[in-house]
Amino acid sequence: MRRAIEGRNRRWIGLLFLGALVIAPYLVRAQSSEAFEERVKRIGKKLLCLCGCNQILVECNHRNCPFSGPAIETLRQAVQRYESDDLAIQVMIQQYGTVVLAAPPAQGFNLAAWITPVAAATGGLVLIALVLRRWSRRHAVTPMEGAPIPDDPAWRERVRQEIEKELGGLS
Amino acid sequence: MMDSLGSFAVLLALTACAYAFLAGIIAHLKKQPVLKATARRAGVAIFPTLSVAVVCLWGLFLSDEFSIAYVANHSNRELPFFYKFAALWSGQEGSLLFWSWILSGYMFFVLMAHREEGELRPLAGVILAGIQLFFLILNAFVVSPFRVLVEVAPDGTLRPFVPADGRGLNPLLQYPEMVLHPPTLYLGYVGFSVPFAFALAALIMRSPGERWIHVTRRWTMIAWGFLTLGILMGAHWAYAVLGWGGYWGWDPVENASLMPWLTGTAFLHSVMMQERRGMLKVWNVWLVFITFLLCVFGTFLTRSGVVSSVHAFAQSPIGHWFVGFLLLVLAVDLFFFSRRRDYLRSEHRLEAVLSREASFLFNNLVLLAACFAVLWGTLFPVISEAVTGNKVSVGPPFFNRVNIPIFLLLLLLTGMGPLLAWRRTSWESLKRNFTYPTLIGVGTGVLLFVLSVRDLYALMAFGLSAFVTVTIVSEFYRGARVIRSQTGRTWAQALLELVLRNTRRYGGYVVHFGIVVMAIGIAGSAFDKEREMEMRVGSTLELGRYAVTLKDRTRGETPNYIYERLTLEVRRGDERLTMLAPERRLYKASEQPLTKVTIHSGWREDLYIYFAGVNPETGLPIIHAYVNPLVRWLWIGGGIVLLGTLVALYPGRRPMKVAVSERAQAREREVAYAKGD
CATH class of the missing domain: 1.10.8.640 (Cytochrome C biogenesis protein)
Known part of the structure; x- marks a missing residue:
């Protein structure tokens, strides 16, 4: 069986x-x-x-x-x-x-097709970095703290309005 | 009769425009108010006069006046009424007349409204008249749509000729959306003339205050909204008509519309820095100038034949005119910029890299990088041929590879910008604001990776979309929570109050959310599936979750075209979803074929069916089916962007007086003190 x-x-x-x-x-x-x-x-x-x-x-x-x-x-x-x-x-x-x-194939002149947008963006980035650095330096020599706050009601109102505008009425 | 009246109306408009331009300049130089008033009236008269010309051309189409070359080339007797109406802008001559008409409409509105702009408005009107003059010269002398059709007689002379029927409208344009797509796109392109005119006028006049920048920003937003709508409609038309399963092919003409959109977007962001901090004035003025120049450049690309495109008009000598106009506008911009540079000096400097201002700067850089990459790719074939003598193509693989990373970076900045404070952001606030969005964004990416999503760009797009959504939701939540605590209103009422208090800010967030939804839709294209199959009646094509069975194949005829129709049953598992009927048509007048695509659209994916052809050996129809995930999200995202634009354009209201909390009362006392009460 x-x-x-x-x-x-x-x-x-x-x-x-x-x-x-x-x-x-x-x-x-x-x-x-x-x-x-x-x-x-x-x-x-x-x-x-x-x-x-x-x-x-x-x-x-x-x-x-x-x-x-x-x-x-x-x-x-x-x-x-x-x-x-x-x-x-x-x-x-x-x-x-x-x-x-x-x-375009990445060779010869056609390489420019690929490189140029990257180079332009990098150049822009470097430019912005330089501008930021320059502005930051200028700002650094401008006294920020310690400057006397004027005791002027009009000035206070302007500051209040600016805050109001910034926060859209939420302050 | 109607053609003579139309031609006369164009010439009359040209005369009025020339007067508005020249008299406007003299009035501005000599300070003659009477001359200025007449120049303004002449400018106002252009719109009704050109309206007569446009109505005449419509009349010629509706009455099948085939003695007019433009009508004979773009219409036929059996063309439905709807498309006879749209045929006006289907060719070079008519679309340029339409362009002029829209510009005259904008000019009419500018000269009738904006009374509060004082001296700025008349000068902006003169600049608009200058632009209008260029287009009217083209309408009257270079590409008139009212030219009579002629043939050469046996004796060699030219004689009028009236064909029995017209050559018909291009079948690709016989689609409902094509009736709306060109007008909206033109409203966008032409609309950028208005901010350009105001910006140049402000520069020429050294306009005091920031009023002009508000006007310029508002008009830019209107033009930007129309351009967005036009681009979306064009993408939808490409998807629903062209039959290749996609909506954006990086065609030169598509690129031409994207470039001003990108620079216009950059301006709408950077203008906030000028309004709030008096910064980036030079940058902003040039963004407005460049946006307008790109609009003209796009028109040049479409109409000159310099690059090959399925959308372009036939090659014509009109390209030289546009090059001349572009150079002239650029020269005028450069001249006034060099003479008025001192006017554009910044009032403040950037104080910190971690600030809203810096994020706008980076956002502008990324937008301009995207614009440059598109411009460069579009022009590279021409540049390469000029330099090396060899032709190269720049198609979708190039644009996708260069632009996808740029757009992902832009998406990241969309989420980051609103979380940064003006002037300076502390590390503590940075940590507080970014922790949850970042965790949710990264978590989304990881979750999708675990769920077998392996496309890197798609993962990044979904993760960033989650990140941006959380930042937007948190902005609405925080604002509404403050209003609720002040007024005790419901969440819905508080949200509405929040939006109405600062429509521009919250409208902007709605636009950002729309962009996120669009990004999700675009990311879905990484998972497209497709299949082509020759089918007999009764046979089934399976793709993804769908089974498509050919039930019937019929042939028929309408007055306008002959068609062959397939009846398809779509099933998903045991469920019968829908019946679809793709067609192949042959239009009688133009003898041009067209394939009518059918789409079964859903939240998860679209089933897109295209009747690709008939196998000449077997005589069997060939079906090309695509499953395109998340496409609906793209259209909905576009709708949200437009809704956000409308919200941002709606005038915001001052915050309500609520004197319920001690803080509010204290503030009221402070205000009373400041006022000297």
């Missing part, structure tokens, strides 16, 4: 193994096809459609777009041919020029 059950199990295991062997290539192909599409999309997001719509290549949705359709096909061929993303992008640059890149 036990031997019969063991024999049946073995048959099931054998069938499952055989089934897995048959399905495996399809699964691998499906997975690799998904990975391929992912890769096309990932690289395509670094490229621009040049039909004038200014959209990312794989996001261009213009019907019969004269650029995005053929360009995506070129990209798919490049992705199929090269394992490196950089090489696939190089194929696109060779075909359409650097203008196909959605952002």
